[in-house]
Amino acid sequence: MWSVPSQTHKGAYLVDTAGDRPACVCPDFEDNGNAEGFDCKHITAVRITAGEIEAPAQVKDEKPGKRPTYKQDWGAYYLAQTREREHVETMLRDLCRGIQQPVSKRGHPRKPLADVVFAAVMRAYSGLSSRRCASDVRAAKEAGHTSSMIAPSTLVTYLDDPKLTDLLRVLIRESAAPLAEVETTVAIDSSGFSTNTYSRWFDHKWGKERKRQKWVTCHIMCGTTTHVITDALVTTGNAGDAPQLPELLTNTAERFDVANVCADKAYLSHRNFDEIEAVGAVPYIPFKVGSIGEGSEMWRKMYGLFVYKNDEFRKVYHARSNVETAFSMIKRKFGASVRAKKFTAQRNEVLCKVLAHNLCVLTMATYELGIAVEFWGSTHEESQHVH
Known part of the structure; x- marks a missing residue:
């Protein structure tokens, strides 16, 4: 040794x-x-x-050389950073206009769902509590981005609604759509967000109560060029990674022409290879020590590439590191924890962070790539089934 x-x-x-x-x-x-x-x-x-x-x-x-550097369009970066908030508010307003208001059959009329989503995402963007971001919600109404004032208590109530989860996921996918022509290689991974809740149990061996902080896990699929998130879902902290790939990939492939899918060994399975091949993409997932080259044609092909042409395999596979960058961008800008106490609200809070991240990515793309951001096209059909 x-x-x-x-x-x-x-x-x-x-x-x-x-x-x-x-x-x-x-x-x-x-x-x-x-x-x-x-x-x-x-x-x-x-x-x-x-x-x-x-x-x-x-x-x-030879002496060690200088670390490689990458060109940055600092003019575009400056404009995107200094004008980000106004772009985020404008794009979020246009995105929320595609939300169909559910019909209220009894009781008092409900607040416009578009205004609630706008307030929830701007709350995540600002990083403030529901009460402290009330002035931002009021300013958005005065600017014409929303039609009503959303009270902090109303916002908290809506965040705990399971129906909001599906709507936020639809909005995340729609917010990524303007970059469909840019992204052909996607990566998938998961990361945890801490909560303020704890699990407790009595330890009979030591005769005392113990506690452990709970986490929620966010699973994302993102583009490796712009770091836009094409789809996301949030599970409890103990959910596995591999079972989440089919759903995220299927939703991504509806808007993106996916050529390559990069993932770490946690996603290695015959089912995931079949799902990736079904959308016309190539899986770049490293094999484990005990893996063998028996399986589907795609499995055998990638196993041979991994074993005999590893350098060629790694050139594409290392694009996977961009998904780590996407998580770092979200956590550093919008926080690595959630305020909510209940799981549904925690899940929706994380999805709001993801949506805010996508709007920031689109802002940068408008200056750096000249992307024209348009949502929903001429109809809002996709959002009509989510209320």
Whole structure:
């Protein structure tokens, strides 16, 4: 056993040379250990130290180069940042105009659902509580974006309505539609949002009560060029990742011509491969150590690419890191936690953050890519079934 210090953080990785071929516990070897002749940098370091191979000349002589940099249109970035809020409000108003008001059969007339959604999303965008964002809701009414004033208590009540969940998901998909011509490679992943609720139990072994903070998990599929989220759903913290792919992919494929789907090993399954192939896309999902190349034609094809042409596989697969960027954008801008106490309200609160994120992405796209943002086309048929 060899202990190889990590270059990126404290600690070390263990390399075992006792078997037929060396093995390492690092993530790189775990992802690509099946590839024939693959050695991670830790195994290579051990072989050099043991005298099995000689260090390449460039490793000996060359100094580390500069980190790669990427061009940024700073003029477009400046305009998008300084004018973002006005664009977000205008696009959200146009998006909410596609919401059909449900018919009230009895009791007092209900508040316009479009105004409620507008207030809920602007609450998520501002990061304020329902009471503290009341002035923003009032300003939106004065600007003509809404037709009525939504009280904080009314907003909280609507957020706890399960029917609002389907409507928010429809709006998320519609908000991503203007970028359908830009995005052909999508990535899927999940991330947790913390809550203010706890699960409690009595620990008989130690004779005292224990508690643990609850989480909700947001599953998203996003474009890897602009980070727009094509569809999202929210589950409890213990829900699996792989079963969520078919629904997210099917909804995405309704508007996007998906060519590639990138995901980590948590989504590796024969069913997911079949679902991806059914929409005419190619799955770039790394195989596990125990995976074998037996299955559908697509499974065998991608297994061969992963094992024998791993560099070619990784060039597309690494677009998956953009889904991590999308989550980082949401959490850093709109917060990594939710205020609501009940699960339905927590779910709707996270979906409002996702929708606010998409509107920010569209704002950047209008300046950087020259995208003309239009929603619903000439009809609002899709939103009519969600009230």
